[in-house]
Amino acid sequence: MNEIKNSPVEVMIVDDHQMFIDGIKLLLSKVKNIKIVAEALNGKQALEVLYSRKIDIVMTDISMPEMSGVELTRLIKKEFPQIKVLVVTMYNDYGIINEIIHSEAEGYILKNTGTQELINAITKISDNGTYYCNEMVSILMDNIKIENKQKEQTKNLTSRELEILKLICQEYSSSEIASKLFISKFTVDTHRKHILHKTNSGTLVGLIKFAIFNRLI
Amino acid sequence: MNEIKNSPVEVMIVDDHQMFIDGIKLLLSKVKNIKIVAEALNGKQALEVLYSRKIDIVMTDISMPEMSGVELTRLIKKEFPQIKVLVVTMYNDYGIINEIIHSEAEGYILKNTGTQELINAITKISDNGTYYCNEMVSILMDNIKIENKQKEQTKNLTSRELEILKLICQEYSSSEIASKLFISKFTVDTHRKHILHKTNSGTLVGLIKFAIFNRLI
DNA sequence: AATTGCATCGCCTTTTCTGGGTATGTCTCC
């Protein structure tokens, strides 16, 4: 399991914050067996490097101009499957984590963790392992319930109901929607009632907020 | 103007990302006349330090748990007016910048700038100057027009109207708002009319969208 | 064959919202 390596792990840092890169470089410069051999301020630069020289591990941020860290990870996994990716970011919400999981990165840690955890992560990953921080796991746990609730709410809307909800959000009245869809105003009203119940919205105001926060608009 | 200082500037770093703190500490450890003498992971910790020892410059992030960097800056300016504040953050949108301006920080730079700019900023500020990055200035320029448009819409609302708009967004009906504010339902209705006209919202739905997109909620 | 989900339509009631006025008192600013 533990093969003895004489050559250090060669790491590239990808982050649009030069300051962050400089800091990490210094931090890791003192660590044996880890060597920062390249850096990039965005995904495009990173890919250029990867085409020109050997890299063992790519440490990448998520939010970057032009190409996100998630996209970068996907491309790396497609073009250079042997390269490991460690995502180091400050985002810890479910949406991002979900994307990271699908991008098949080997590791995920938050920027607000200590240096030691970073070193651990790199070490584990270079040893063909994975490293996911505890925060990620607990967020995944926390979001199982929320996810279910969201499904109960949004997904239970039928396509017709969704269609009408969108029209409501476009400031059409029930009568106008009825004309638009060539159905009776009564029907539209019935749909409205169902929508209100399914989304647990007490009022129209609540419904609009629901629609906006669930990105239906 | 340039008094010769023998003692280095004493700086505290406030950031909820331990990794960032570690990096900056290392980066600045090599710089003459700048000394990182304290660090804090949030505003509360930072204040504790300030009450216990002398600090010349506080470098703070914006988004932190419990107390934001803006709040921290305000408190510092109130309690320790002689302490300079340099805001170092990755946010560069107008809302944040606006808040920072009002918090009267001496400097503002983005995390995606190089180390040299950071050193420049600290040096200038310690010399009783200010340092605001170019990005901030251009964003301010860009947003003058937007601001004017916003004023036409939002700012024309009187404080009472704004108060009622917020209650509307909290899903209270006119009658409920009337009870809450100890005024007549008729009065609330009058305000509603004015709000609808001033915001150019044709319907309640439009009003809610206006409120959400103008961050009134 | 029966159940279930979905879309459709209908009526009645009550509340809420919207738009049109009018009006009074206060406060500030010129």
Added chain:
DNA sequence: GGAGACATACCCAGAAAAGGCGATGCAATT
């Protein structure tokens, strides 16, 4: 002292929304 902005209050009328209740037909699933 007068003009203007603001908050307050009221009336009327119509439109819209929300809640309740029932009903039909169609399609897919079981």
